[in-house]
Amino acid sequence: MENTFEKIGASFTNTYFNMFDTSRESVGQFYLPNAMLTFEGDQVQGPEAIVAKFKSLTFQKVQHVITTTDTQPTTEGGVIILVVGQLKTDDDPPNAFIRTFCLKPVNGSFAVFHDIFRLGLHNL
Amino acid sequence: MWLPFPALRVIVKQLIIRHKTFGLINSFFIYMQAFTPLYCSKWLVADMGDNIAGLTNGHSSSAEYDFLLKFLALGDSGVGKTSFLYQYTDGKFTGKFISTVGIDFREKRVVHRSPTVDGTVGRSQRVHLQLWDTAGQERFRSLTTAFFRDAMGFILLFDLTSEQSFLNIRNWMAQLQTHAYCENPDIVLCGNKADLEDLRVVPEEKAKAIAEKYGIPYFETSAATSQNVTKAIECLLDKVMLRMEQSVDKTAGGKMGKNGKKGVELEEADRKSGCSC
Numbered sequence: 367m368e369n370t371f372e373k374i375g376a377s378f379t380n381t382y383f384n385m386f387d388t389s390r391e392s393v394g395q396f397y398l399p400n401a402m403l404t405f406e407g408d409q410v411q412g413p414e415a416i417v418a419k420f421k422s423l424t425f426q427k428v429q430h431v432i433t434t435t436d437t438q439p440t441t442e443g444g445v446i447i448l449v450v451g452q453l454k455t456d457d458d459p460p461n462a463f464i465r466t467f468c469l470k471p472v473n474g475s476f477a478v479f480h481d482i483f484r485l486g487l488h489n490l
Numbered sequence: 491m492w493l494p495f496p497a498l499r500v501i502v503k504q505l506i507i508r509h510k511t512f513g514l515i516n517s518f519f520i521y522m523q524a525f526t527p528l529y530c531s532k533w534l535v536a537d538m539g540d541n542i543a544g545l546t547n548g549h550s551s552s553a554e555y556d557f558l559l560k561f562l563a564l565g566d567s568g569v570g571k572t573s574f575l576y577q578y579t580d581g582k583f584t585g586k587f588i589s590t591v592g593i594d595f596r597e598k599r600v601v602h603r604s605p606t607v608d609g610t611v612g613r614s615q616r617v618h619l620q621l622w623d624t625a626g627q628e629r630f631r632s633l634t635t636a637f638f639r640d641a642m643g644f645i646l647l648f649d650l651t652s653e654q655s656f657l658n659i660r661n662w663m664a665q666l667q668t669h670a671y672c673e674n675p676d677i678v679l680c681g682n683k684a685d686l687e688d689l690r691v692v693p694e695e696k697a698k699a700i701a702e703k704y705g706i707p708y709f710e711t712s713a714a715t716s717q718n719v720t721k722a723i724e725c726l727l728d729k730v731m732l733r734m735e736q737s738v739d740k741t742a743g744g745k746m747g748k749n750g751k752k753g754v755e756l757e758e759a760d761r762k763s764g765c766s767c
Binding site: 405406407423424425455456457458459461485487 | 567568572623625626627629630631
């Protein structure tokens with residue numbers, strides 16, 4: 367039987383990426399007030415800044431395909447999630463990505479406090 | 491000794507090591523030229539789209555070549571970089587889709603003959619071309635020096651049907667001048683999608699003017715019909731090889747003083763190639 371944290375992890379990941387792929391300006395609702403995002407090394411904090419960062423990306427369309435989702439419960443009752451997948455922006459070839467979320471429990475629900483993103487590139 | 495490319499040190503070393511075989515290779519091609527009209531074209535496709543899926547700089551174990559050159563295709567998203575390279579490499583992609591995610595380059599083997607001053611064909615060199623594609627990665631990262639590392643030539647593309655992609659040429663040139671191995675690297679400017687004449691918004695004169703301003707060649711290309719695709723890359727290769735030869739000649743010149751034998755060999759090779767046509 368699946369553990370609760372695994373269910374939370376899987377359901378969050380699906381909801382989040384569906385939302386991101388359809389309207390990325392709406393993902394702000396997933397983040398806590400002081401939530402942190404490290405996007406390709408760029409650090410931003412707060413839902414507004416995070417959404418602004420996503421909106422500044424130059425593609426029109428984006429589609430995430432998740433390969434694996436690994437989860438662990440945290441000591442504070444939250445969930446840490448590692449997502450490995452591929453994303454396709456407009457007509458570009460697909461790129462691999464790695465993303466880590468750390469969810470905190472808030473009033474019986476969960477919200478993102480940490481979010482770290484990297485493309486899976488090795489030709490740097 | 492001044493070398494323009496970081497990677498050139500290795501290549502120069504390679505060239506010096508392989509120098510002894512140069513005379514032999516030249517004689518071979520002179521022979522081929524005399525008996526096969528086909529070989530009289532300046533370019534020979536020795537091994538089209540050689541499939542190498544290696545992740546470590548793409549060295550093929552069976553590969554025998556004199557130069558390994560890395561070219562980078564740059565330009566706004568959607569201008570047709572991927573299709574352009576696809577067209578040049580005869581539609582042969584390297585490796586499998588999944589394994590090359592994020593490591594997107596194609597390869598092609600050509601034989602380059604340097605044009606000489608008197609119009610005759612110079613010495614032949616086997617060139618292994620690596621053509622790198624940004625694969626949309628430019629949307630996520632601000633381009634850094636690492637991105638341009640070891641690239642010796644740049645194919646700068648814009649879309650003839652997109653004013654914005656043309657205006658952004660200025661930004662791409664600035665990026666190149668900042669991050670490439672030197673301030674004036676070898677670049678060709680390509681106005682792509684020339685087949686979509688009805689949708690064209692960038693007039694040829696405007697594109698030519700900007701190319702002239704930067705002192706780089708301009709081609710109107712079409713990845714769909716292959717118009718000028720090979721011509722543009724060959725032009726870039728000519729420029730890179732010329733730069734390379736000039737720096738190698740400097741190296742060889744230095745060697746000649748200290749090592750008479752090498753010098754004689756080089757002169758011999760030059761003389762042979764000079765009267766090969």
